[in-house]
Structures are given as C-alpha cells and as structure tokens.
Amino acid sequence: MIYAGIDLGGTTIKGALVTDAGEIICEKSIPTRGERPNREVVQDMANLVLELVASQNMDIHDIESVGIGSPGAIHPIEGKVMFAANFADFVNVPMVDIMKETIPVPVYLENDANVAALGEAMFGAGGGSRNAITITLGTGLGGGIIIDGKIFSGAFFGGGEMGHQVIVADGLPCTCGRKGCWEVYSSATALIRMGREKAVQHPESKIYDQVDGDLRQLNAKHVFDAADAGDEYAKEAIQEYAHYLAVGLGNTINVFQPEYLIIGGGPSAQGDKLLNPVKKELKKEIFGGVTKTQVVIAKLGNHAGVIGAAMLGKTREV
C-alpha cells in the first residue's frame, strides 16, 4: 500500500509517496512562500500530491491517504491549523477540508514534530517501536511522543511540549513565559550560548578560531569542532550542555519509560560526540544508573517528516 506524506515547513513544502514499509518511492520539494493566503499554500500541497502520483503513472485512488505534518497548533480531529507562526495567514485554517476539495482520498493532519517522531519510531532509530519519544534539538527543543504506536498529544492536542518542562526553577527566561525550561538549556541555541559564554570568559579559547573571531557566527558544530581541536573551554561547554540534556532525558525516562528515546536535530549530527557525554551524565539521573530505555540518535534526518506524515493514514486505520 502507498501513502502520500506532506511536510509543510517555513521555507519548503516537501512531498513524498511512501510504501507501508517506510520506503520513499518518489519525492519533491517546492517553496512554501508562506506570505501568501493560506488557501494558495494548501492548494500547492494538493497539487504536489497529484504531481507525485502522476509521476508514477498512478491514479490518486491508488494511494491510501494523504498525511500532513504542519508547524503550529493543530486540531487533528477537525483537521485545522489553529495557528502557525512564520505564516502570514495561518489562523484557524481548515487545511483538511481545503485539501479534500482536490484530493478524493482520506486526508490527515498533525503537528510536524509529532509526525517526525512517528516516522523515527516506525522506520528510523525506533526500529518499529510502538513506544518511542523523539526530541529535536534546534532553535527550540521540540518533542513527539508515540504511545502504543500512535501520536500522543494530550486530551486537547496541545501536549507533548517536552521542551517547555522547567528543569531549573526560577532559571533563565523562556520564550513561552516560564523560567528555566529544558529548551533554554538543551536546544541547539543553548549549546551556542554556552559556547559563547565560555569564549567570552576565556579570550584564549580556540572557539574563536572556528568563527574568525566573530562569535555571532557560532553554531553547534563549531563548538564540537573546537573541542576536537583540544579546546578545554569548548569541552566545558559541551559538558555543561550534556548535563542539562541528561537532566531532561532522565525526567522523560522516569515519567514515560519509552522503549526508545531518540535525539534529532543539529547537534545530533555529532553522533557519539554528543551521545557519549550525555549517556555518562544520564547514569546519574536514573535510578541505579541503568534503564531499559535506549537513548539513540535519530536516523531519518529531513525525511522523518514526510515518512511520518505518510504513516498518519496507516496508524489511524489500525
């Protein structure tokens, strides 16, 4: 069986046809141009599906369903995007209804972080697990929770905000209004801040070499590269980052005890360079130092979104 998946992003709309084994048959990306009226954006998404289907000499009825991962606050049952920042006209958009004007097969909608987590659980680092949580380290810290093979987002679809758990009461302010959220200490942004702080405190730090002396250019990889070059201060920043990341992972394990806890996003590209210090810190955060939960790096990268979106149809059917 074949499913279509759409990953709506701020810059591009990715589309793919995906088998029920999670294999991408074909894919295409088009620019989002989120400054347009919502209907135009959604119409482009529908046309992208039709184009993908035609490219395989298939009929639209040859696919089981279309799944969409969208940023913002989603009502999956009503098929609406309640609100999405970075789009000019995305307030209360009946996305599924608009899609259905063109698409005669079932259409499903979910939050983008949730579908990425579904993709990783089913066909990525979760290896088919029905109980896996994915966190994504980016500008913020996003999370997606899969319980019993399905997306869990609370009684009102607004849960799963893993990054907005306070781990440092009365700590640094978060964009959400709270103080000390996990996101503030463990997003990619946080690692960059920690690297900058170390560099400012220690003008001899090799962190400066990574950015020609301009700390405004610093990204997560630079901090790891400086550590590789032997810089003690970069190592300290990574150690500090690993500590806070492990605190939040420990919370997640104690509360959810998933089979897999999957780490994606920019810093996760460092693989063991990130995972090893995190796992060392994590031993201090779980009872007896051991857990049945496997903490792993995400595998699907940018494809997690389209694959997970496509699988919405599959998981809703069962």
Next chain:
Amino acid sequence: MIYAGIDLGGTTIKGALVTDAGEIICEKSIPTRGERPNREVVQDMANLVLELVASQNMDIHDIESVGIGSPGAIHPIEGKVMFAANFADFVNVPMVDIMKETIPVPVYLENDANVAALGEAMFGAGGGSRNAITITLGTGLGGGIIIDGKIFSGAFFGGGEMGHQVIVADGLPCTCGRKGCWEVYSSATALIRMGREKAVQHPESKIYDQVDGDLRQLNAKHVFDAADAGDEYAKEAIQEYAHYLAVGLGNTINVFQPEYLIIGGGPSAQGDKLLNPVKKELKKEIFGGVTKTQVVIAKLGNHAGVIGAAMLGKTREV
C-alpha cells in the same frame, strides 16, 4: 456487575466489593503484618475477598474479577511484585498466581499509586475522565497517569514516576539519587521542611505555637494552621511550596495536557487553602496563563485505592 478490590498497604490490607458504578457494597480492613512470609500475606488477601463475598451471601463466581493495588515495583502482565520496601519478603512475588490458587476468577495486579489514580479518574475528582493524572503529596510525591481510560506506566511498567522529575537542576538531593526532584520540593515532607526552616529563621513565628515549641512534631496541617493564625512566616512557607508545586504541575500540563490534574494526599485536605495559591502560581507556568486542564482536589480519599483496584478488571476487559 461487581468487582473486588484490594489495597495492600504497609499497615493494613483494605478490601471492598465495588459496583461498576464505583459504589462500595461492603469493605473490610485487616492488619498487613508485612514481616511475614509473602505467601501468608497474599493468602490473607484472598481470604479477605472470600469473606467479603460470603458477607453478601454471594458466590465467588458472582464477582467479575479481583484487582490488587500493591506498593513497590510491579509487573502487571506477569502479575508479580518485583520488589516492595517495608515488606520483609516481597521480592519477585507471583502475587496473582498465589491468589489464583484460591480465587477462581481473573486477578489483576497494579501499582498502588496507579490504581488510586484510576479510581479518582473514573469515580472521583476526574468525574469519569479517560485522561486524568493524579499526584499524591505524602512522604514522597506519587503519581498515576490515566490515558484513554487505562493506566499508563511506560513500555516496561516503571514509568509514571512523576515525583522523580528534576525541577531544580543540581538542587537538593532526592532519595532516588538525583538532585532537585519535584518530590523534594512538593511532597508533604517538603512543606514540613519549609515550615521548619521558616521557624528556625524566625523564632517569633507562630509555627512554634502549633507544636508546643517542638518542631520535630510539625506536620503539613500545622503550617496551614499557623498561616490561618496570621503567621507571616507560615504564609511564606506555603507560598514557596505552592510555587514549586505549580512548577511541576505546569510541566505535567505542558507534556500531558490531561483533562484533569488531581491533587491528593495530606496537604490536599486543605482544599482551597492549598489550591488557590497553587493556581495563582500556575498562571505563570502555562502559556498565556490559561489551560484547558482542570486542576482539582482528590475526592475519594482512602477509598481511591480499593475502588481503582476493583476497576482494573473493568478497564482490562474493554
């Protein structure tokens, strides 16, 4: 339909017959005497069920099932108590199998905090909600999570440890080995500690009047009573306590967004005296200051355990 529930505690074993509407038909408590061999304790539980059934002139086959809430680490599928502190001989106890030697109807086993949460969700403060979380403020901070009408305890039945989420990274040590757990800041024990600290800092505090000058006697009610008597330091202790409690509740709402978040245990007996300052603090901890989650005080008290245990059979059937 009628279900039997057993609430195994460190001091007493409570048993009850419960209708599928959550009404207790009859109940009885016997001493646990946990220093005995595990088989003797479990045999007493089975006999208690038979006695309750006989007291209603019923046959054992007139009840649908027996549900047990036990302290400790539980394997609900294998029907085993892996370990329970405060019992002399509770390591790897095949509790369900031992019960079945005497009881010819289905027997179910779960953790005691989980069954209490199930009882509160179905027939207590949750008012029949299928998505409710109960936290219990006692010596520690226990939690039980109900998702889609069933107990959620993670992929390996060890999740749901709400109290062992760090909310103050590198904070005060917890019995679990971590630093800064919610339990350390929001259990009843924590309120007592905060009250004592205020009293020690302020020898003029009316907190001393509650305990004839002996702070070792202080309990949670004393702190509230001193506040009622106008003591500013007791009020400060309650305010500090409400702040940390709200931090953890905010985390729970952001991640789980349950319909009901139910607060039980000693300090919850204060009702609005606890709830009002907590709700005021909670406004700072949730996006926009509002949430669809209702934060309420538990209703079933000591009966939550037997009612929830009895309902294990009902929720496992569906």
